[in-house]
Amino acid sequence: QIVQYLADYRPYPFLLSETRLDFTLIPDATRVKAVLSLAPRDPDTPEDLVLDGGAGLKLIALTVNGQKPDPAHVSREEERLVIAAAALPRSAFTLETEVQIDPAANTTFEGLYMSGGMFCTQCEAEGFRHITFYPDRPDVMATFRVTIRSDRKVLLSNGNPVGQAQGMAEWHDPWPKPSYLFALVAGDLVSISDSFTTMSGRKVDLNIWVRPGDQDRADYAMESLIRSMKWDEEVYGREYDLDVFNIVAVDDFNMGAMENKGLNIFNSKLVLASPETATDTDYERIEGVIAHEYFHNWTGNRITCRDWFQLCLKEGLTVFRDQQFTSDMRSAPVKRIEDVQALRARQFREDAGPLAHPPRPDHYEEINNFYTATVYEKGAEVIGMLKRLVGDAGYAKALDLYFDRHDGDAATIEDWLQVFEDATGRDLAQFKRWYVDAGTPHLDMVEQWSADDAGGRLTLTFTQETAPTPGQPDKPARVIPIAVGLIGPNGDEVLPTRILEMTQPQQSFDFEGLGARPVVSALRDFSAPVILTRRIDDATRAFLLAHDTDPFARWEAGRELAMTALVSLSQGQPGGDDYVTAIGELIADDSADPAFRALCLNLPGDEEIATRVFSLGLTPDPDAIHAARQDLARRIAQTHQDLLARIYDRMQVTGPYAPDAEGSARRALRIAALGLLNRIDGGQRAQVLFGTAGNMTERMAALACLIRLGLGDDALAILHQEFQDNRLVMDKWFSVQPMAAPPDSAVAIARDLAARPDFEWKNPNRFRALIGGFAANHAAFHAKDGAGYDFVADWIMRMDPVNPQIAARMSSLFETWPRYDAARREKALAALERIAALDGLSRNTREMVSRMIA
Ligand code: DPP
Numbered sequence: 059q060i061v062q063y064l065a066d067y068r069p070y071p072f073l074l075s076e077t078r079l080d081f082t083l084i085p086d087a088t089r090v091k092a093v094l095s096l097a098p099r100d101p102d103t104p105e106d107l108v109l110d111g112g113a114g115l116k117l118i119a120l121t122v123n124g125q126k127p128d129p130a131h132v133s134r135e136e137e138r139l140v141i142a143a144a145a146l147p148r149s150a151f152t153l154e155t156e157v158q159i160d161p162a163a164n165t166t167f168e169g170l171y172m173s174g175g176m177f178c179t180q181c182e183a184e185g186f187r188h189i190t191f192y193p194d195r196p197d198v199m200a201t202f203r204v205t206i207r208s209d210r211k212v213l214l215s216n217g218n219p220v221g222q223a224q225g226m227a228e229w230h231d232p233w234p235k236p237s238y239l240f241a242l243v244a245g246d247l248v249s250i251s252d253s254f255t256t257m258s259g260r261k262v263d264l265n266i267w268v269r270p271g272d273q274d275r276a277d278y279a280m281e282s283l284i285r286s287m288k289w290d291e292e293v294y295g296r297e298y299d300l301d302v303f304n305i306v307a308v309d310d311f312n313m314g315a316m317e318n319k320g321l322n323i324f325n326s327k328l329v330l331a332s333p334e335t336a337t338d339t340d341y342e343r344i345e346g347v348i349a350h351e352y353f354h355n356w357t358g359n360r361i362t363c364r365d366w367f368q369l370c371l372k373e374g375l376t377v378f379r380d381q382q383f384t385s386d387m388r389s390a391p392v393k394r395i396e397d398v399q400a401l402r403a404r405q406f407r408e409d410a411g412p413l414a415h416p417p418r419p420d421h422y423e424e425i426n427n428f429y430t431a432t433v434y435e436k437g438a439e440v441i442g443m444l445k446r447l448v449g450d451a452g453y454a455k456a457l458d459l460y461f462d463r464h465d466g467d468a469a470t471i472e473d474w475l476q477v478f479e480d481a482t483g484r485d486l487a488q489f490k491r492w493y494v495d496a497g498t499p500h501l502d503m504v505e506q507w508s509a510d511d512a513g514g515r516l517t518l519t520f521t522q523e524t525a526p527t528p529g530q531p532d533k534p535a536r537v538i539p540i541a542v543g544l545i546g547p548n549g550d551e552v553l554p555t556r557i558l559e560m561t562q563p564q565q566s567f568d569f570e571g572l573g574a575r576p577v578v579s580a581l582r583d584f585s586a587p588v589i590l591t592r593r594i595d596d597a598t599r600a601f602l603l604a605h606d607t608d609p610f611a612r613w614e615a616g617r618e619l620a621m622t623a624l625v626s627l628s629q630g631q632p633g634g635d636d637y638v639t640a641i642g643e644l645i646a647d648d649s650a651d652p653a654f655r656a657l658c659l660n661l662p663g664d665e666e667i668a669t670r671v672f673s674l675g676l677t678p679d680p681d682a683i684h685a686a687r688q689d690l691a692r693r694i695a696q697t698h699q700d701l702l703a704r705i706y707d708r709m710q711v712t713g714p715y716a717p718d719a720e721g722s723a724r725r726a727l728r729i730a731a732l733g734l735l736n737r738i739d740g741g742q743r744a745q746v747l748f749g750t751a752g753n754m755t756e757r758m759a760a761l762a763c764l765i766r767l768g769l770g771d772d773a774l775a776i777l778h779q780e781f782q783d784n785r786l787v788m789d790k791w792f793s794v795q796p797m798a799a800p801p802d803s804a805v806a807i808a809r810d811l812a813a814r815p816d817f818e819w820k821n822p823n824r825f826r827a828l829i830g831g832f833a834a835n836h837a838a839f840h841a842k843d844g845a846g847y848d849f850v851a852d853w854i855m856r857m858d859p860v861n862p863q864i865a866a867r868m869s870s871l872f873e874t875w876p877r878y879d880a881a882r883r884e885k886a887l888a889a890l891e892r893i894a895a896l897d898g899l900s901r902n903t904r905e906m907v908s909r910m911i912a
């Protein structure tokens with residue numbers, strides 16, 4: 059069966075209590091012995107024992123209760139091993155298997171593989187079946203006892219260490235877990251170590267394992283881990299539950315990181331950082347992802363998912379928790395604005411195209427294709443709405459109940475919502491639509507003012523509508539929490555934030571006794587993931603940018619000013635004067651947070667403008683959009699030259715680098731000013747900054763500025779010279795060039811880079827750096843002659859047989875193709891069809907491409 063359906067769920071017919079594994083690690087001939095303690099769920103209904111197992115497993119031995127079953131009762135199918143019911147006892151039994159696998163030949167980075175001479179694993183979602191025959195599904199949970207035999211110095215698995223000898227280690231994980239949380243690492247690694255004492259006094263050893271030479275770049279990750287452990291105790295009352303917590307940094311990794319029980323495995327770019335090699339953004343991501351994976355210990359591991367359709371149960375909640383954490387560690391308004399920007403850039407885009415799916419999908423072909431912005435980021439937004447609707451106290455009560463009721467369970471979205479219903483007495487039947495319906499609701503707001511009624515009455519009428527998405531033509535109304543505040547004509551807030559609960563397709567809300575007509579501050583803090591439209595002029599937007607007391611709404615007012623101008627300019631119409639004026643006032647205001655000013659100064663990117671143009675029913679022209687953005691940026695620079703220059707000078711941070719909120723805010727504003735000044739100073743400042751800055755944040759920003767002007771060659775050579783042995787910096791080197799290059803030269807630059815011997819394309823980070831970096835250059839990827847599409851398609855086709863997960867993920871770059879003009883659509887479609895026709899195309903990429911072509 060190709061398509062998996064949520065509706066087909068049935069419990070596994072066997073209970074698994076314990077899993078014992080014994081690994082003898084040889085790069086091309088690893089042996090894995092597995093002893094599974096099984097029992098039929100219902101002894102009166104005999105069932106075949108079906109175990110998942112990939113084609114790469116070579117079966118060496120198989121016994122049931124120590125006896126070889128009759129070969130007639132054992133069948134090997136493509137991705138499974140079936141032992142007929144007739145060969146199985148009616149009560150508890152032991153199944154023993156031994157397989158041989160070839161980690162050295164495993165280029166998929168799924169299952170057990172090698173990275174830089176070390177053995178490591180990635181099992182989520184379905185990698186464990188490439189290690190041994192097993193019921194590889196999240197609702198089958200067992201304790202694990204693991205023996206590792208290897209000549210590598212450091213041998214790690216989940217849980218607590220229980221035995222160590224020369225060339226051998228034994229681990230025991232007392233917490234029952236599904237196979238996707240299994241991990242093993244064997245390598246000649248070194249650690250930086252610390253410890254954490256939990257709220258009940260348990261001392262936990264903390265280790266971060268890296269390759270020799272990288273130890274001095276893991277401190278920030280360690281500090282982040284300790285902050286995360288403390289925060290989860292203080293805010294959620296969640297304590298860590300093993301004697302040791304290990305993190306390993308790996309260079310070849312498909313994802314960002316993985317929350318394996320007690321043994322998190324991380325993409326090295328999310329662990330290693332020093333001021334010379336990492337940017338402020340890198341540091342912030344390290345802190346956030348370390349927290350994310352740590353938080354999974356409760357939301358994911360102690361309470362896991364019944365099946366993969368429920369992925370957002372753990373991911374949405376864990377993203378929500380890591381967002382809360384970052385807000386607490388840094389600036390909450392800044393974090394909110396950044397999250398909304400990311401949501402719009404990735405999730406709204408997904409929701410508006412052929413890959414749209416609900417946070418909880420009801421069918422899939424390949425689950426790896428559903429680790430998406432919708433499952434993660436929209437999953438988190440849905441929880442944010444739930445919290446808004448039930449209030450902070452209701453949320454806290456529901457979460458306590460969730461942990462209490464479901465600890466040790468493989469749970470569902472229904473379980474999650476039930477907990478909120480039971481804790482708060484609310485009916486969440488309509489709210490559930492957020493989980494099961496795809497698409498971003500469009501919310502329209504109309505204001506009506508009557509001066510005579512009740513001392514001045516304002517009526518807000520909202521209309522919601524969600525366009526059809528693949529497989530879902532009709533969209534019933536959703537519950538939408540709309541946070542609203544009112545600002546008086548003198549700039550004072552006359553009504554502090556209030557949540558309006560919209561449940562109908564159209565609904566009105568009255569505000570009485572207002573005296574004078576106020577300005578409405580709507581969708582404060584981005585209270586729901588919707589697209590809000592309202593009739594509002596530039597002057598009112600400028601007023602909100604100056605006076606709104608809600609930081610998100612204030613930023614949004616400025617964003618909308620910029621966006622309307624850019625859309626207009628891209629259509630060959632005038633625009634932007636109001637924005638240029640308003641932005642001048644804002645950036646001159648030294649009392650405003652530099653990070654906030656930086657966010658306001660950064661114009662929407664080309665892709666975001668294209669999205670807006672398309673949502674207005676127009677066809678985006680990538681070249682015109684690029685030109686419009688350049689034009690507006692140059693006008694801001696010319697108009698506010700002195701102001702920007704002053705900011706640039708004043709925001710310089712002296713003293714040692716610290717990746718904290720304050721320092722990064724100053725650098726962000728400084729860089730934003732530089733990006734504008736660079737358009738009129740001939741690259742002078744960027745030149746100087748590249749040569750003098752002591753931190754990677756400013757150096758990379760300066761480098762991008764120089765490349766934009768076609769002046770990057772010397773700086774690129776210097777950076778290469780300095781960091782050619784540092785993979786993470788070289789990834790930046792590969793990505794900034796096609797990304798920042800003028801669109802008409804980007805394809806050629808990307809092709810040249812791809813031809814270099816140090817373009818180690820099988821490394822996922824390097825591949826994403828160049829191919830993803832190129833595609834982030836909107837006008838280049840969407841070049842009229844189709845050269846951008848062809849370049850990306852060629853590389854997807856090359857990657858597919860090597861690493862299908864990465865190829866499939868990259869193919870989603872094409873998801874916006876239906877937006878563009880007929881000539882571009884034809885070229886994009888041709889590229890997709892070329893991929894579809896590839897011999898032996900993986901299930902991963904085939905599913906993605908067929909959804910995009912459909
Ligand atoms: N490792 C991925 C994450 O943490 C998948 N669980 O989101």
Ligand code: ZN
Nearest residue numbers: 350354373376
């Ligand atoms: Zn996660």
